[in-house]
Amino acid sequence: MRRWRRWGFGLALVVGSVLLLDRLCPPDLSRFEAVAREVVDRQGRPLSMLPVRGGIWRLRTTAADVPPSLLAMLVAAEDRRFDWHPGVDPIAVLRAAGQWIAAGRVVSGASTLSMQAARLLEPRPRSLRAKAIEAFRAVQLEARYGKQGVLSIWLTLAPQGGNLEGVRAGALAWFGREARDLDPAESALLIALARRPEALRPDRHPVAARAARDAVLAIRAADAKGLSAADQRIGLASAMPAGRQAMPHLAPHLSRSLEANGIRVPTTLDAALQRSAEALAEATLLRLPERAALAMVIAEIGPREMRALVGGDWLSASRAGSLDLTRAVRSPGSALKPALYALAFEMGVAEPGRVLEDLPHLFGGYAPENFDRAFTGRVTAATALRHSLNLPAVALLDRVGPFRFAGLLRDAGAAPRLPARAAPSLPLALGGAGLTLRELTGLYAMLGGQGMAAPLAVQPGPAPELHRVLSARAAGQVAGVLVQNFPGGGPTGIAWKTGTSWGGRDAWAFGFDGKHVAGVWIGRPDGTALPGATGLHLALPVLAQIFSRLPAAPLEPMVVRASTNDRSADRLRLVFPSPGAVLRRDDEAMSVTLRAQGGQRPLAFLVDGAPLPAEPARREAAWHPPGPGFYRITVLDALGGAARAEVRVVEPE
Structure with a gap:
């Protein structure tokens, strides 16, 4: 009885010591928690990612983020008894110890996935002391976070070559897609990379990388859950990645500006449309004048949510690429x-x-x-x-x-x-x-939304509180009037309007159909003029291409008939100068353009009875007053109609 008491006391002491040590020395999860911030679209697809300090691409990854075949190969290659050991595999420990004693050196390790996770959390030089700490940490991790937690740590921190850490980062960089979409051969390469990330980089050591990948595919392939013999054969024939691909970098201006409460930042954008809009902007910039920039906003009218946003040329210093030009205050023309x-x-x-x-x-x-x-x-x-x-x-x-x-x-x-x-x-x-491009696009969303206004959202949230600022009838009338064909061709049923500020500093185009609204701005960020630039010639063709990329939701044009019964519109009138006008003669070369309206052409212009040269098809003529005084201006049409005005020309004081 005393022996059992001593055993019980000893066991309790050991358990208590372990629990106390666990409390006093919790695992350091700082590396696991320091992951890249991910900006995602409305469906959770990645738009842009911001690396952690030091430029490390480390993305949070769980078992649910990878295919079952990857987990099966990982366990088969690294820790066959992972599902039942408590963090340390006693069978592997005994085997490694026996081999060490027999050979007088380390022949094989006893590291489990849990111990590897501990080492990834707290890297240390390889030694027996480090192994002992890893063993303790492995048991600690299993007790605290379970098998799924251990897998998440390994999948998040496993090195993938260069500044890549974690299976998701490896999948995006080496294959250009999410880890969940990897095939068995691709999964095997990432597992192999974690063992020797620099020696097996496929862009630098493709032969070694292929051999290591094929070895992972071959390890107990028949027993690996989720990996069939056919999968293995396909994997062995798969090509290696030729090089590293860029990490997602869509909507960079927006991604940098959003406040994040976590590592995953949701937006209302659509990744496919955003990619298409950025490609359109890039192609357009090649045709624009020097230092000219472009910004665009595309939104869905119903929910008042942005679906794409291009703030400028992110990589161009001459075009103020770091500035979000959708927020720039400009003249709307x-x-x-x-x-x-x-x-x-x-x-x-x-x-x-x-x-x-x-x-x-x-x-x-x-x-x-x-x-x-x-x-x-x-x-x-x-x-x-x-x-x-x-x-x-x-x-x-x-x-x-x-x-x-x-x-x-x-x-x-x-x-x-x-x-x-x-x-x-x-x-x-x-x-x-x-006004800004965002504000003006919201204004056109109001016109396309039957006079109901609300801010355009860029992050998901409660439904917008719409409030009426115009009657549905008035907004609908303007929409119907603006439905017209694009001058250079394009989709039909779009209500559009252009704008040009003084000196061509700002070229605008806005449009909406039954579902979407879009706005385009082109100009120089420093506010200098673009001589000859207009919204019609610069911005409108871009707007037409935007709507060609959107699902059709055409509006009906309005057929307008003049509502006046006043037939005086056809009467001959002298528009300028008006009767009694006083014209200042600033210099001897002064030229006055006489203008008429109505009447039957050709028109004849006379000053004090003397005809002036004029083109028969035009309704204007140039007159050079010979000096100060009173003059009688007359215009005659082909039917004998006449209009007159007495004017005075004076010298400047």
Whole structure:
């Protein structure tokens, strides 16, 4: 009885000592926990990865992340009794000890997967003391985390050559795909690499790597669960990887900016669409002027979630590649006009078929002109919007009020940035404010979403709280007006609008269909001009290619008919100068362009009864006043109609 008590006391003492030692010396999991941050798309597919300190690619890997055949080969090659030993294999220990005694040297090791995991967590020089510590740690790991935990440690930390650690990192770098998609031969290579990662790198030592891989395939292949003889034959015939592939690096601007609460950062992006968008951007940049950059946003209107985002040319210093240009504040040019027209439609100030005047007009001290410095005369609101005419837009803003329009933009999540202490004014109609590509794309999502606004999300979360900023009717009218064919061909049923800021500094194109909205910006990040650049010629072709990559969800175009019964649109009128105008003669070479509207061509222009040279097909003529004084200007049409104006020319004071 006393003997049994002594045995019991001794056993209790040993167990207590082990438990106390476990408490006092817990395993150091810092290497296992320091893994690369992974940014994934909406389906969990990798977009981008950020390595741990020192540039090590170490990716968290569990048994569920690898194929069963890999686990079967790993156990067969490294630890046949892994499933039942407590961390240390007593049979392997006895065998190794006997061989050591018989040969006087170490013949074979007794290292288990658990002991290898302990060594990967805390690397030490090889010695008997290190082996003893590894044995203790192996038992400790098994007791604390179980077999699955031990496998996760090994799969995460196993060296794969160079700065690669873990089976997932090895799979992505050597084969360009996730570990779960590896075939048996590929799995065998990664298991072999863990033994001698530098000596067996397939890019440097392909012959040795192949031999080591084939040896793993051959080890107890018939007994390895999940690896058939056919799999083994296929594996032996598989080619070795020719070189190392780049780690996932999609959406780099977004990936660097996201705050992470864990190692896995979810986004709303779609990896396939993101890859396609980046390829399109790369091809487009080759055709752009020097130092010009490109940014784009693609979103799904229903959930208001971004599906692709290109912030710029990540690798180009001359194009400010490190900056996310989707957040850059730039002048929108005419890209705000659709929202302005929608507000005018809602207020009853205009309708798509209502006739507006595109004629010279002075709004206080503000005298806007069209892009081509010409005037169209009387046009429908739909035509004025499609052709991006400036005078009708400014006239509409004058009627709806700049403050009300700025309020609409703010409510839609696109608050215009104005100069310090400046109030919204008429130039807002033509882009006299600052906005970002993200904000403008959200504004067009509102128009495509029947007047309901919400921020565009880039990370998953609760459904957006949509709020109405425009009536569905007004938003739908603008959408119908903007549905038009792309000039160079492309998908149909897309509502689109371009914009160009002063000097070609910013070229924009925005579009939406029944499901997606997209925005494109092209310009120089430093704000210098791109002479001759326009949204129509630079950004719109890119927008067309974006929608060619998206599933079709076409919108119906609106058929617009003029709603006015005023037949005076055909009457001959002298548009400029107006009766009573005073013209300042700044120099002797002063030239005044006389403009007429209506009437039957050819037109004849006369000054004090003397005809001026003019092309028969045009409605304008150049006049050089000979000096100060009063002049009578007359225009005649082919049917005998006439229009006159008395003007005065004065010398500068």
